[in-house]
Amino acid sequence: MIEKIHHVGIAVRSLDEALRFYRDVLGLPVHASATVEEQGVKAALLTIGRSEIELLEPLGPETPVGRFLERRGEGLHHLCFQTDDVARELDGLKAKGVELVDEQPRRGLAGLICFLHPRAQRGVLTELAQPVE
Amino acid sequence: MIEKIHHVGIAVRSLDEALRFYRDVLGLPVHASATVEEQGVKAALLTIGRSEIELLEPLGPETPVGRFLERRGEGLHHLCFQTDDVARELDGLKAKGVELVDEQPRRGLAGLICFLHPRAQRGVLTELAQPVE
Numbered sequence: 001m002i003e004k005i006h007h008v009g010i011a012v013r014s015l016d017e018a019l020r021f022y023r024d025v026l027g028l029p030v031h032a033s034a035t036v037e038e039q040g041v042k043a044a045l046l047t048i049g050r051s052e053i054e055l056l057e058p059l060g061p062e063t064p065v066g067r068f069l070e071r072r073g074e075g076l077h078h079l080c081f082q083t084d085d086v087a088r089e090l091d092g093l094k095a096k097g098v099e100l101v102d103e104q105p106r107r108g109l110a111g112l113i114c115f116l117h118p119r120a121q122r123g124v125l126t127e128l129a130q131p132v133e
Numbered sequence: 134m135i136e137k138i139h140h141v142g143i144a145v146r147s148l149d150e151a152l153r154f155y156r157d158v159l160g161l162p163v164h165a166s167a168t169v170e171e172q173g174v175k176a177a178l179l180t181i182g183r184s185e186i187e188l189l190e191p192l193g194p195e196t197p198v199g200r201f202l203e204r205r206g207e208g209l210h211h212l213c214f215q216t217d218d219v220a221r222e223l224d225g226l227k228a229k230g231v232e233l234v235d236e237q238p239r240r241g242l243a244g245l246i247c248f249l250h251p252r253a254q255r256g257v258l259t260e261l262a263q264p265v266e
Contacts, residue, residue, distance in 0.1 A: 001160070002159050002160065002161060002181060003182055004181060004182025004183065004184065005138055005141065005181055005182060005184045008138065008141060008212060010255060010257055012255045013255075017255070018255045021231075021253060021254050021255065022254075025226065025229050025231060025253075026135050026214070027134070027135065028135060048135060048137060048138055048214065049136055049137025049138060049183065049184075049215075050137065050182065050183065051137065051138045051182075051184065072205070073256055074255040074256035074257075075209075075251070075255070075256030075257055076208075076209035076210075076211075076212065076256075076257055077209075078209075079141060079209065081159070081181070082182075093158065096158050098154075098158060118208070120154060120158075121154050121155075122143060122145045122146075122150070122151045122154065122207040122208070123144075123206055123207035123208030123209075124143055124207075124208055124209055
């Protein structure tokens with residue numbers, strides 16, 4: 001079951017520049033930041049209600065977010081839905097023939113996650129996440 | 134004060150096609166749909182937790198969403214933050230020099246709304262909304 005929007009991912013050239021708007025102007029608190037080498041990003045997570053804004057700065061041009069910036073510029077990058085069971089959700093999506101990026105759940109910033117292919121969701125790169133302790 | 138993500142707007146070529154994923158596969162309930170002539174869109178609003186997904190199909194190519202589809206294709210279109218006082222929020226943003234689309238709040242699908250210019254938010258078209266009865 002899809003419970004809520006876990007986060008909205010935004011691709012930015014510079015976290016520092018982006019924080020000037022999302023943290024300093026809008027007043028959203030940063031509750032975590034992390035560098036995830038295997039995904040090629042530096043991320044800052046800001047709390048908004050029961051959801052998050054995830055600002056993503058690429059570690060280089062040859063990373064997924066780096067290529068996104070090259071192709072489309074800064075902006076909305078992906079949408080993450082929270083579920084209580086990402087493996088079961090994946091099985092359901094497979095049974096319905098939804099095109100996936102990840103065939104199995106894997107560890108990500110938001111817990112156990114998987115990505116669906118944007119073709120399935122009208123161009124929206126979609127992540128499912130099951131928070132874990 | 135920004136309270137939560139009110140909705141995420143997604144530009145689609147066909148509401149019916151998009152509903153096959155968001156309603157039928159993900160199981161999100163549609164709680165409203167509307168045609169807004171002055172904005173040139175047909176919209177379907179789906180509930181997700183305390184937020185919404187707003188699917189937007191343009192009424193024609195010479196509408197804001199029609200031009201977006203032409204330029205960028207289907208995908209994430211805008212992000213809407215809920216506030217308890219959109220006029221006060223607008224005043225605060227003006228004082229901080231944030232570039233606006235709307236200088237005054239106006240009526241929209243989500244209540245009293247205004248749009249900020251995407252340049253201010255790293256390419257993200259941003260809406261503020263104050264729900265009204």
